[in-house]
Amino acid sequence: MYGYHGKYLRINLTEGTCKVENLDLELAKKWVGGRGLGTKFFVDEVDPLVDALSPENKLIAVTGPMTGTTAPTGGRYMVVTKSPLTGTIASSNSGGYWGAELKFAGYDMIIVEGKSDKPVYVMIEDEKVEIRDASHVWGKVTSDTTRTLMKEIPEKSRVMTIGPAGEKQSLMAAVMNEESRAAGRSGVGAVMGSKNLKAVTVRGTKKVAVANEEELKEVIKTCNTKIRENGVTGQGLPAYGTAVLVNIINENGAFPVNNFQSSQFPGAENISGELLAEKYLVKKDPCYRCPIACGRYTKVDDIEGGGPEYETIWAFGGDCGVDDMGAIIKANYWCNEMGLDTISTGTTIAAAMELNQKGLLKDENLGGVPLEFGSAEAIVEWTKKIGMREGLGDKMADGSYRLCDAFGVPELSMSVKKQELPAYDPRGIQGQGLSYATSNRGGCHVRGYMISPEILGLPEKLDRFALEDKAPWTKIFQDFTAFIDSSGLCLFTSFAMGAPDYAAMFNAIVGAELDGNGVLEAGERIYNLERVFNLAAGITPAEDTLPKRLLEDEIPEGPSKGLVNQLSKMLPEYYELRGWGTDGVPSKERKDQLGL
Amino acid sequence: MEVKIRLFATLREGRGKVLSKDFEAGVTPGLIIEDLGIPEEEVAILLVNGRDGDLEQALEDGDVVSIFPPVGGG
Numbered sequence: 001m002y003g004y005h006g007k008y009l010r011i012n013l014t015e016g017t018c019k020v021e022n023l024d025l026e027l028a029k030k031w032v033g034g035r036g037l038g039t040k041f042f043v044d045e046v047d048p049l050v051d052a053l054s055p056e057n058k059l060i061a062v063t064g065p066m067t068g069t070t071a072p073t074g075g076r077y078m079v080v081t082k083s084p085l086t087g088t089i090a091s092s093n094s095g096g097y098w099g100a101e102l103k104f105a106g107y108d109m110i111i112v113e114g115k116s117d118k119p120v121y122v123m124i125e126d127e128k129v130e131i132r133d134a135s136h137v138w139g140k141v142t143s144d145t146t147r148t149l150m151k152e153i154p155e156k157s158r159v160m161t162i163g164p165a166g167e168k169q170s171l172m173a174a175v176m177n178e179e180s181r182a183a184g185r186s187g188v189g190a191v192m193g194s195k196n197l198k199a200v201t202v203r204g205t206k207k208v209a210v211a212n213e214e215e216l217k218e219v220i221k222t223c224n225t226k227i228r229e230n231g232v233t234g235q236g237l238p239a240y241g242t243a244v245l246v247n248i249i250n251e252n253g254a255f256p257v258n259n260f261q262s263s264q265f266p267g268a269e270n271i272s273g274e275l276l277a278e279k280y281l282v283k284k285d286p287c288y289r290c291p292i293a294c295g296r297y298t299k300v301d302d303i304e305g306g307g308p309e310y311e312t313i314w315a316f317g318g319d320c321g322v323d324d325m326g327a328i329i330k331a332n333y334w335c336n337e338m339g340l341d342t343i344s345t346g347t348t349i350a351a352a353m354e355l356n357q358k359g360l361l362k363d364e365n366l367g368g369v370p371l372e373f374g375s376a377e378a379i380v381e382w383t384k385k386i387g388m389r390e391g392l393g394d395k396m397a398d399g400s401y402r403l404c405d406a407f408g409v410p411e412l413s414m415s416v417k418k419q420e421l422p423a424y425d426p427r428g429i430q431g432q433g434l435s436y437a438t439s440n441r442g443g444c445h446v447r448g449y450m451i452s453p454e455i456l457g458l459p460e461k462l463d464r465f466a467l468e469d470k471a472p473w474t475k476i477f478q479d480f481t482a483f484i485d486s487s488g489l490c491l492f493t494s495f496a497m498g499a500p501d502y503a504a505m506f507n508a509i510v511g512a513e514l515d516g517n518g519v520l521e522a523g524e525r526i527y528n529l530e531r532v533f534n535l536a537a538g539i540t541p542a543e544d545t546l547p548k549r550l551l552e553d554e555i556p557e558g559p560s561k562g563l564v565n566q567l568s569k570m571l572p573e574y575y576e577l578r579g580w581g582t583d584g585v586p587s588k589e590r591k592d593q594l595g596l
Numbered sequence: 597m598e599v600k601i602r603l604f605a606t607l608r609e610g611r612g613k614v615l616s617k618d619f620e621a622g623v624t625p626g627l628i629i630e631d632l633g634i635p636e637e638e639v640a641i642l643l644v645n646g647r648d649g650d651l652e653q654a655l656e657d658g659d660v661v662s663i664f665p666p667v668g669g670g
């Protein structure tokens with residue numbers, strides 16, 4: 001078997017058992033790996049109506065065929081489960097080194113089932129797999145857990161863990177690895193916490209066999225040249241990280257401010273990628289075999305660590321009205337330590353700030369900590385309180401939708417399917433709005449990054465205000481992304497690489513005969529499987545929508561002034577292209593075509 | 597007439613962040629980048645008053661031109 005080991009681990013925490021099972025190669029190829037393969041297993045094994053925080057939910061950590069190979073950025077893995085935040089299928093991607101290490105240990109994925117009656121962690125060292133007591137690290141933050149475990153596990157192990165937020169089942173809890181890399185979104189950390197599983201450590205010494213070494217060398221050479229020569233992956237991301245987007249999105253007047261009340265931030269320059277590079281950057285912090293190295297390692301006062309990313313800077317910065325980069329770095333640090341998703345945490349604080357602004361929090365326990373837009377203290381202190389579920393932080397830990405709903409104003413939650421929207425105002429970027437509304441895991445930018453054509457002009461420039469052509473572009477981006485998320489490579493390679501490049505890489509590694517269209521078809525199959533699961537889980541097509549504010553309230557000022565998102569004019573065409581019928585349900589013909 | 601030019605990322609090196617300059621009527625973003633010694637292929641995103649701009653468009657007094665090299669993220 002090439003690309004895959006053909007083996008995975010099934011860990012049952014109720015029974016306390018670890019079994020090695022065989023992976024069917026044809027099934028693996030059809031669903032690629034990562035997001036696709038994990039979703040296929042999940043859908044086949046779990047009732048879509050399962051309570052996401054019950055022992056009956058499963059958590060799958062799954063690599064792709066390119067993970068652990070010599071392919072550039074081939075270190076990624078996916079955490080697939082049912083999301084307690086959205087009720088949809090969740091698949092959260094992470095970089096770093098853990099995914100590659102799992103592959104070195106000889107496994108394509110691990111499936112975690114049941115629930116332990118006390119805190120445990122799983123230690124993997126090649127064939128040796130043990131469920132161990134974790135009571136001594138329960139309650140510890142990410143860095144402390146990682147460093148404590150490192151003393152009792154094989155040298156050079158990689159540690160994936162949850163922080164206090166995951167233990168306390170915050171619906172915004174992330175799964176962390178290498179201390180600052182996160183499978184961040186959709187509350188996957190809460191599922192781990194609900195199983196009393198604190199960490200999974202892994203050390204491996206095996207190589208991943210590939211079908212054609214010579215061919216792979218050639219393909220990698222071609223792709224590395226493309227990555228190096230592309231302005232974004234060769235210059236922009238290495239020099240500034242993702243934070244370089246702050247000024248770009250803000251200049252376009254699509255950088256949401258104060259919980260999307262306006263969309264151009266006067267303090268943008270103070271939280272820009274340029275400033276981060278000038279004042280706070282210590283070094284780059286790349287993932288496994290990554291020639292792009294967008295990861296940042298920063299320091300402020302006595303705090304240092306990985307990040308912050310663009311989305312994080314926006315969530316705690318513009319969206320909370322804060323123009324203090326030092327405070328943002330600290331808030332990001334505490335998200336990593338608590339094991340919290342930075343997007344949902346920052347934007348939930350922003351939503352709470354709006355509740356406060358509207359006078360709805362008068363009777364709440366704020367513990368003397370400010371909760372006003374613009375407060376640098378607020379973003380740091382509320383992050384900690386959310387992580388520990390203290391005071392109002394307890395309600396905030398379940399995300400902005402449940403928070404705002406508790407005060408009778410769910411419309412103040414800037415979320416889709418209860419997951420918080422990221423850093424692009426879809427009123428000023430129409431196609432991104434369609435992509436948000438139809439994302440299979442709720443509010444998310446990396447399920448179909450329409451910013452690429454609408455703002456960055458990659459692979460070609462679309463008019464961001466126009467409605468025509470947005471449906472087909474969104475569909476293609478979504479399908480393409482589903483494949484990349486399944487392959488084991490980082491999505492950022494797609495700034496430089498096209499579908500035929502991924503096909504060539506897949507073929508050389510797995511020994512298949514896929515072409516560019518095959519890449520998109522495999523992605524479409526995955527997208528539809530997720531959709532079918534969501535429908536069965538009770539997520540109706542009526543939820544393919546955006547917050548009322550973004551559909552009805554015009555952007556008050558700046559270059560996108562006067563605009564709302566015109567979703568209803570794009571959605572019917574999108575459904576039609578997807579073969580989903582006017583009711584948004586995949587037709588039998590399309591499902592048959594895709595082999596579902 | 598006066599045009600404000602905002603530069604970002606690597607384009608700032610040796611040029612600064614914001615420049616306000618007097619130009620003859622009819623000046624275009626194309627002429628401005630030539631004046632600043634920025635090679636055309638280094639201009640990936642060009643905005644005039646925050647909206648998609650064109651290298652050949654005639655600018656007006658008070659316009660703000662934002663210029664980015666190839667950068668991106670997500």
Ligand code: SF4
Nearest residue numbers: 287290292294295490
């Ligand atoms: S581009 Fe950035 S996120 Fe992607 S693999 Fe490289 S360092 Fe990690």
